[in-house]
Amino acid sequence: MIVCIAEKPSVARDIAHVLGATHDCKGYLEGNGYQVTWTYGHLCTLKEPDDYSPAWKRWSLASLPMLPQRFGIKLIDEEHIKKQFAVIEQLMQKADGIVNCGDAGQEGELIQRWVMQKARATCPVQRLWISSLTEDAIREGFNKLKDQKDYERLYLAGLSRAIGDWILGMNATRLYTLKYAHNRQVLSIGRVQTPTLALIVARQKEIENFKPEPYWVLATVYRDTLFTATKGKITSEEEGREAFKLIEGKPFEVTSVQKKNGTEFHPNLFDLTSLQVECNKKFSYSADTTLKLIQGLYEKKFTTYPRVDTQYLSDDIYPRCPQILSGLRGYEKLIQPLAGRRLPKSSKAFDTSKVTDHHAILPTGVPAVGLTDMERNVYDLIARRFIAAFYPECKFATTTVMGQVEDVEFKATGKVILQPGWREIYSEEEETKDEEAKTKEQKNTILPPFTKGESGPHAPTLTEKQTTPPKPYTEATLLRAMETAGKFVDDEELRAALKENGIGRPSSRAGIIETLFKRNYIVRQRKNLIATPTGIQLIDTIKEELLKSCELTGIWEKKLRDIEHGTYDPGQFIDELKQQITTIVADVMRDTSSTLTTAIAEGDVCPQCGRGRIIRGRTAFGCSRWNDPKAPCSFRKPLPPSGGNEK
Numbered sequence: 066m067i068v069c070i071a072e073k074p075s076v077a078r079d080i081a082h083v084l085g086a087t088h089d090c091k092g093y094l095e096g097n098g099y100q101v102t103w104t105y106g107h108l109c110t111l112k113e114p115d116d117y118s119p120a121w122k123r124w125s126l127a128s129l130p131m132l133p134q135r136f137g138i139k140l141i142d143e144e145h146i147k148k149q150f151a152v153i154e155q156l157m158q159k160a161d162g163i164v165n166c167g168d169a170g171q172e173g174e175l176i177q178r179w180v181m182q183k184a185r186a187t188c189p190v191q192r193l194w195i196s197s198l199t200e201d202a203i204r205e206g207f208n209k210l211k212d213q214k215d216y217e218r219l220y221l222a223g224l225s226r227a228i229g230d231w232i233l234g235m236n237a238t239r240l241y242t243l244k245y246a247h248n249r250q251v252l253s254i255g256r257v258q259t260p261t262l263a264l265i266v267a268r269q270k271e272i273e274n275f276k277p278e279p280y281w282v283l284a285t286v287y288r289d290t291l292f293t294a295t296k297g298k299i300t301s302e303e304e305g306r307e308a309f310k311l312i313e314g315k316p317f318e319v320t321s322v323q324k325k326n327g328t329e330f331h332p333n334l335f336d337l338t339s340l341q342v343e344c345n346k347k348f349s350y351s352a353d354t355t356l357k358l359i360q361g362l363y364e365k366k367f368t369t370y371p372r373v374d375t376q377y378l379s380d381d382i383y384p385r386c387p388q389i390l391s392g393l394r395g396y397e398k399l400i401q402p403l404a405g406r407r408l409p410k411s412s413k414a415f416d417t418s419k420v421t422d423h424h425a426i427l428p429t430g431v432p433a434v435g436l437t438d439m440e441r442n443v444y445d446l447i448a449r450r451f452i453a454a455f456y457p458e459c460k461f462a463t464t465t466v467m468g469q470v471e472d473v474e475f476k477a478t479g480k481v482i483l484q485p486g487w488r489e490i491y492s493e494e495e496e497t498k499d500e501e502a503k504t505k506e507q508k509n510t511i512l513p514p515f516t517k518g519e520s521g522p523h524a525p526t527l528t529e530k531q532t533t534p535p536k537p538y539t540e541a542t543l544l545r546a547m548e549t550a551g552k553f554v555d556d557e558e559l560r561a562a563l564k565e566n567g568i569g570r571p572s573s574r575a576g577i578i579e580t581l582f583k584r585n586y587i588v589r590q591r592k593n594l595i596a597t598p599t600g601i602q603l604i605d606t607i608k609e610e611l612l613k614s615c616e617l618t619g620i621w622e623k624k625l626r627d628i629e630h631g632t633y634d635p636g637q638f639i640d641e642l643k644q645q646i647t648t649i650v651a652d653v654m655r656d657t658s659s660t661l662t663t664a665i666a667e668g669d670v671c672p673q674c675g676r677g678r679i680i681r682g683r684t685a686f687g688c689s690r691w692n693d694p695k696a697p698c699s700f701r702k703p704l705p706p707s708g709g710n711e712k
Contacts, residue, residue: 068160069101069193070153070177072167075364076198077103080166083203092152100156104167108146108153109138109179111231126243130236130650132643136228138179154184165213166193169422170372171629172572174216175223192216194422196370197429198363219422222629225638229621230256232642237612240653245606251700252603253584254612256621257569258577259604262586263613264546265538266596266604275534281305282530285475287317287523290512292468292475302529309527312470317523319515320474321467329459330413331487333376334425334450337571338548340371340443345541348442349592352540352575358443359426367433368447370423372572377419378427383410385430390452392430399452399490414454427451449490456487466515470523479512537593540578547574551615568618585670608656609649674698 069084071077077094078101081087085097093102114121117133140150157163163186167173181190190213195206237254246252281302283294299305333339340359344350350358359371386408390400414425428448436444460483468475485492538546546552547568569577578594581587586600596604607613627633671677677690677698687701 066156066160067099067162067164068156069099069164069166070157070180071101071103072106072173072176073364074103074105076166077101079198079200079366080193080203083200084207092149093156100160101166102153102156103149104153104176104180105146105149107176107179108141108150109176109183110141111227112137112139114235124239124243126240126654129240130232130643130646131239132232132646136231138183140183150180150183153180157181157184157186157188160186160188162188163190164193164207164210165190168372169194169196169370170572171219171223171226171570172372174219175227178220196423197368198366199429199431202429218629218631221635222625225628225635226625228639229625229642232639232646233612236646237649240650241603241606244653244656250599252606253580253586254607255577255580256618257573258580258584259607259612260551260568260615260618261543261547261577262581262596262600263604263607264543264551264615265581265587265594266601268535268538269596269601272534272537277531277533279529279531282528283308283312283473283525284528285312285317285470285523285525287468287475287521288513288515290466290477292317292466292477292523295474295476305527308473309525312473312525315470316520317468317470317475318520319466319517320469321465322515322517323465323467325463325465326483327461327463329461329486331411331453331456331458332450334378334414334427334454335447336373336376336425337371338374338544338574339376340426340446341575342541342544343446344443345539345544345592347446348439350439350443351578352544353579354439355443356572356575358440362433362436362440362444365433366429366431367436367444369427369429371426372570373423373426374571375420375423376425377416378414378424379417379420380415382424382427383408383415386455389428389430390455392432393428393448393452394432394434396448396452399449403452403455408455409457411454453487453490456490457484459486459488460484464512466512470525477512480510537590537595539592539594543578543594544574546615547577550619567622568615569622583674609652611645611649671698671700674700 069077069080069086071080081094081096081099081101084099084101086094086099086101088095090100093100095101112133114131116137116139117131121128121131140147163181165174165177165181167177191210192213192215193203193206193210194216195202233256234254237259238252241252241254242250278300279302280298280300281304283296283299283305285292294308296308299308335343337356337359341350341352341355344355344358345352356371359368362368363371390403390408393400426447428444428451433441433444462481462483464479464481466477466479468477482488536542548571550567568574578587581600582589584600585597586603587594587596589595604613611617621638624633624638628635628638671679671688671690674688674690674696676696677688677693677700679686680689680691688698690696690698691701
């Protein structure tokens, strides 16, 4: 009997349907020589500190750093997990072979391998690797099963990540909680969350400390067109008035008219981060909300695997594209111009060298029905971006007009769309703009005809302005900064070059941002992300750049990718982290600075779940949701700073 193990019951049922395993049993489906079972995401986790040593049960500075000689795993202590694992264990110990059908990514590999290890499976294991859950994709995947050894490096990268996060998170959280908060408040430290919080705090301080400076802009209106002095900002009012006086009443002369045609290629296809950014900008969806929506669309077979970090397709996808396009219901009008001819193959969309485990997010071609409004919004972005990849480039003309009054040079530019090309896909968005917005855009982009040498009267202006502070992070701009190790980059090519050194994985960044909310380190103000006093003080307290450095954390992320590619040793990665945390503990222990002043008070938002309120009793304080039967929170600490169980 072949045992197939998927990551969710719904995925298991899709696989079982294709395999003919239609007999419903307790915890699995059986038939046609297969038993198809499932996990609920993580069933196993790394052991807790007290699983290695009883001395590590109490929070104590003397026990730090906690560095197990060998890391182990254990079953998560929840009844439904124990029950399902018992089924899996029984099946695997009798299996002739196992097919790992977990999500085709680093985390999916780790989840299933841990379960197989805990179940003491000894039979041969093969790997199913698919990018969508359609019947054709599942059937094709089972025809191309690979030996699990082919994915050993992927597993080692995931294992190194988990162990590294344990080493830093467990030790640094206890260290800072005991040293600076006297165990009255949990100060959560993480390899990814702390540098992310540091980004927000640094931006906030930059805004708060910003001192606006005045400057003046010299411009003039000639033939209803605004020309701006090429000199740029004028830093003193006196200089501005002298320039204004010099040109006032003097004729404006057009010195040159240059027209240049250009092309604009279609936007890149979506990876997870760019999709989250677009959804935040357009619909104000949080990164976590977008991830849940696209994961749902994937499980409904409407889109391909979402947790990807490439915006390209491999060449083998190209023959399937006509079929995918034909399955897009509601987009027939946009697809019609592509019918009856060979689809163009743009290098902006197809580049096998830039695709590793998965390609960019695509519609599968399965007609998308029964979508919620929010799902429809996400699906529409993906479908239009895919269709646009086969449209011609947008052609435009840019006109640059230079003018002069005495010795002062002026400039005006305008852009006219000659052939919209792929922009036709988004013409509906243009139609929804109000007439005032359209008129303003046309006035700013379309210039009247000018002739070199013409001259005439003009109306000069000298406008006083002030420099403005940087804008607070939104989830969209924070995701971009995380992706490029703290550098907020719009340019797609530069962004791609910096991806290797990003903070966290595309699939984990939404969870990191949500963790900062739950810990009460940041809050939302409209779309802006604002650090709380607790978040600011935590970053101020951390003096080790190692814990809050974006670039250094990005380098760690690069090493994890190198482990996945087989060019870096996982043992060396763990040894480096052990040495780093040992150094951090020693440095903090020598620190004589004041303790963290922000302490949890009754009525505060719970730092763990972010939903309950702090209630203070005679001997302990904890979350008001401590005994909530539906969603209990485990945050509870004794009043004396004597330590307690880590939660």
